[in-house]
Amino acid sequence: MYTPPNGFFHGGLDADPELAQAVRGEWARQRDGVELIASENLVSRLVLEAQGSVLTNKTVEGPAFGRYYGGAEFADRIEALAIERARRLFGCRFANVQAHSGSNANAGVFFGLLGLGDVILAMDTASGGHISHGHPATLTGRDYRIVRYGVSPETERIDLDEVRALALAHRPKMIVAGGSAYPRAIDFAAFRAIADEVGAFLMVDMAHVAGLVATGLYPDPLPHAHVVTTTTYKSLRGARGGLVLWNDESLSTRIEAGIFPGVQGSVTLHAVAGKAACFGEALEPEFAVYNEAVVANAGTLAETLAGQGLRLVAGGTDCGLTLVDLTGVTTGDVAAKALERAGIAVNKNLIPFDPLPPEAPSGLRLSSNAGTARGFGAEEFRAIGLAVAAVVRAPQDEPTIERVRAEVRDLCARFPIYPEP
Ligand SMILES: *Cc1c(COP(=O)(O)O)cnc(C)c1O
Numbered sequence: 001m002y003t004p005p006n007g008f009f010h011g012g013l014d015a016d017p018e019l020a021q022a023v024r025g026e027w028a029r030q031r032d033g034v035e036l037i038a039s040e041n042l043v044s045r046l047v048l049e050a051q052g053s054v055l056t057n058k059t060v061e062g063p064a065f066g067r068y069y070g071g072a073e074f075a076d077r078i079e080a081l082a083i084e085r086a087r088r089l090f091g092c093r094f095a096n097v098q099a100h101s102g103s104n105a106n107a108g109v110f111f112g113l114l115g116l117g118d119v120i121l122a123m124d125t126a127s128g129g130h131i132s133h134g135h136p137a138t139l140t141g142r143d144y145r146i147v148r149y150g151v152s153p154e155t156e157r158i159d160l161d162e163v164r165a166l167a168l169a170h171r172p173k174m175i176v177a178g179g180s181a182y183p184r185a186i187d188f189a190a191f192r193a194i195a196d197e198v199g200a201f202l203m204v205d206m207a208h209v210a211g212l213v214a215t216g217l218y219p220d221p222l223p224h225a226h227v228v229t230t231t232t233y234k235s236l237r238g239a240r241g242g243l244v245l246w247n248d249e250s251l252s253t254r255i256e257a258g259i260f261p262g263v264q265g266s267v268t269l270h271a272v273a274g275k276a277a278c279f280g281e282a283l284e285p286e287f288a289v290y291n292e293a294v295v296a297n298a299g300t301l302a303e304t305l306a307g308q309g310l311r312l313v314a315g316g317t318d319c320g321l322t323l324v325d326l327t328g329v330t331t332g333d334v335a336a337k338a339l340e341r342a343g344i345a346v347n348k349n350l351i352p353f354d355p356l357p358p359e360a361p362s363g364l365r366l367s368s369n370a371g372t373a374r375g376f377g378a379e380e381f382r383a384i385g386l387a388v389a390a391v392v393r394a395p396q397d398e399p400t401i402e403r404v405r406a407e408v409r410d411l412c413a414r415f416p417i418y419p420e421p
Pocket of ligand 1: 039100101102103104130132178179180205206207208231241
C-alpha cells in the first residue's frame with residue numbers, strides 16, 4: 001500500500017529548500033533588476049497561475065475534440081478557447097496553439113510544407129535572422145538547402161532587390177521574413193510578391209513584434225503570408241511556447257500534421273492554458289495601451305543612447321527592439337557582463353556584417369518589453385539609457401557599476417512585481 005507523503009498535494013516549494021532557494025533567487029533577480037532582454041517579458045499573475053496549474057497532469061494528443069486519449073473534456077475546452085482567441089486577436093481563420101516553442105512552430109511548418117532538401121530563403125543571423133530559420137547547427141539547416149539574404153550595407157535594412165534576385169536565382173520553396181534582431185518595419189506585401197513570382201510559400205516569423213501586430217502598431221503579416229509563426233512569451237507577454245496562424249484552408253492539414261505528429265507528441269496543456277490567458281488579456285484595450293508604451297519607451301531608450309554618442313543599427317527602431325553597435329567602444333560580451341553586474345540584463349548580439357564572432361560580437365540588443373510591463377515610462381527609460389551608456393563606456397570601472405547598481409535597485413523598488421513565491 002502506498003500513502004502519499006504529507007505535503008505531497010498541499011505543500012509547496014518549501015518541500016525542496018534547495019530548489020526553493022534558487023526559485024526565490026530568480027524572483028528577487030527579476031524584482032531588483034532592469035530586464036532589457038528582448039526575448040523576455042513579465043507575465044501577469046493570471047498567466048503564471050494558468051501555467052502552474054493541474055493541467056500539467058493531463059496528457060492529450062491530436063486536435064481538440066479529436067484526441068487519442070479520454071478525459072479530454074476540459075482540455076478540449078481550453079485549447080478551443082486558445083484557438084478562438086488567437087484567431088480573433090490576429091483576425092485570421094486558423095490557429096495552431098500546440099507548438100512547444102517558436103523553434104518547434106517553425107520546424108513544424110517546414111516539415112509540413114516542405115520536402116527534404118527543398119530550398120529556403122531566409123535572413124542571415126548577423127542581419128537579425130533566427131537560428132531556427134536554417135542555421136547549420138540546427139535540424140532545419142541539415143534537412144533543407146538554405147540560401148541567405150542580408151541587409152543593405154548602407155541602410156542596414158532589408159534589400160528587397162537582393163531578396164528578389166536570390167529568389168529568382170535559387171527558386172526557393174519557402175521564403176522566410178522576420179527575425180530576432182531586426183529593429184525596422186518589414187514590407188510583407190513586397191515579400192509576398194517575390195514569393196508569388198517564384199511559386200514559394202511566404203512564412204513570416206513575427207516573434208518579436210506579435211504584440212505590436214495584434215494592436216496595429218507594426219505591419220500586419222497575415223494578409224500577405226501563407227503562414228505566420230510566433231512565440232507567445234516575448235512581445236505577446238504570455239505563456240512560454242509557440243503559435244502558428246494562417247488563412248488558407250488548403251494548407252491546414254499539412255500545417256497541423258507538421259506540428260503533430262511531425263515534430264511533436266503530446267500537448268503541453270498548462271502552456272496552452274497560459275496562451276489562452278494571454279490571448280484573452282491581449283484582446284483587452286489595456287494591451288494596446290501597453291504596446292503603445294513599449295514603442296514610445298523603445299524610442300526614448302534609443303534616443304537617449306544615440307544622444308550619448310552610441311550608434312544604433314539601422315538608425316533606430318520601429319518596434320520595441322534596438323540594436324546598438326559598440327564598435328570603438330567595447331565588445332558585446334564585455335558590455336553585457338558589466339551591465340549584468342550593474343543589475344541590467346541585456347544580450348550581446350551580432351550586428352550586420354559583424355567582423356567579430358558571435359561569442360564576442362560588436363552589438364547589444366535591448367528591448368522595452370519587460371520594463372514597460374512593470375510600469376517604467378519615459379523618465380525611467382531615459383535613466384536606463386544613461387546608465388547603459390555609462391557602463392558600456394567604462395565596463396571595468398567599479399564606481400560606475402556600483403552607482404548604476406544602486407540606481408537600478410531604487411528604480412525597481414518603485415515598480416514592484418509579484419509577491420514572493
Ligand atoms: C525567439 C525566437 C524564436 C524561437 O523561439 P524558442 O521558443 O526559443 O524556440 C523563433 N523565431 C524568432 C524570430 C525568435 O525571435
